[in-house]
Amino acid sequence: MSPLAAYGLLAHGLIFGALASLLPLGILRPHAALAATTVALLAGIAPVMHATFGTPSVTLLMLAILHLPAKPMAPLTYPGALGLLAFAGLFYPAALGWGSFDPYALGYQPWALLAALIPVGFALWLRRMNTWLLILAVDLAAYASGIFANLWDVLFDPLLVFVAFCIVLQHHVVRFIAARRR
Structure with a gap:
C-alpha cells in the first residue's frame, strides 16, 4: 500500500x-x-x-481532527466557507478546461503558489488566526513530506468544498427560519 x-x-x-x-x-x-x-x-x-x-486534503483532515475533542474548535465559519466556495467556483471550472489557463498545473511546480502563501500566512499571523496558521503549517509540512505530488491536493479538495457549501447553506437556512418566526 x-x-x-x-x-x-x-x-x-x-x-x-x-x-x-x-x-x-x-x-x-x-x-x-x-x-x-x-x-x-x-x-x-x-x-x-x-x-x-x-x-x-490535509486541510479537511485537520478540520476533522479539530472537531473531535469534547470542546470542538471549528475554525471554518460562514465567511471562510463563503470565500472557499467563491475560490472553488473559479478554480474548478478553469482546472476542468473551461479556459486556456489551468490553475491545477501550478500545484506541480508550486514556487509561485508558495510565494502567494507567504502573504496569506502573514495575514493569518497579523489577525491572530493561530488555528488557521497551524493548519497552513501542517499543510505545507505534508506537501514537503513528498506524499502529495500537487500542492492543491494538500490545500483543498471537493469534499472540503462540499463541507463549506453545507456551512453556507446552514447559515442561510437558520437566518430564513429566524426571519419566518418574527
Missing part, C-alpha cells in the same frame, strides 16, 4: 469519526467519535469513502 493510500484510509476514518461527533450525544460525543473512527477503519467504511471521494 502506498503512503498516499494509507493516508487516505486513515484520514477518511477520522473524517467519519468527526461526522459521527455531530450527533447530539452530549458528554458521550467524543467517545462516539472514537468508536465511529474505529468502526470506519475496521468495517470498511473508510475504504468506501476513499474510493468515492478520493484522497482528502
Whole structure:
C-alpha cells in the first residue's frame, strides 16, 4: 500500500469519526467519535469513502481532527466557507478546461503558489488566526513530506468544498427560519 493510500484510509476514518461527533450525544460525543473512527477503519467504511471521494486534503483532515475533542474548535465559519466556495467556483471550472489557463498545473511546480502563501500566512499571523496558521503549517509540512505530488491536493479538495457549501447553506437556512418566526 502506498503512503498516499494509507493516508487516505486513515484520514477518511477520522473524517467519519468527526461526522459521527455531530450527533447530539452530549458528554458521550467524543467517545462516539472514537468508536465511529474505529468502526470506519475496521468495517470498511473508510475504504468506501476513499474510493468515492478520493484522497482528502490535509486541510479537511485537520478540520476533522479539530472537531473531535469534547470542546470542538471549528475554525471554518460562514465567511471562510463563503470565500472557499467563491475560490472553488473559479478554480474548478478553469482546472476542468473551461479556459486556456489551468490553475491545477501550478500545484506541480508550486514556487509561485508558495510565494502567494507567504502573504496569506502573514495575514493569518497579523489577525491572530493561530488555528488557521497551524493548519497552513501542517499543510505545507505534508506537501514537503513528498506524499502529495500537487500542492492543491494538500490545500483543498471537493469534499472540503462540499463541507463549506453545507456551512453556507446552514447559515442561510437558520437566518430564513429566524426571519419566518418574527
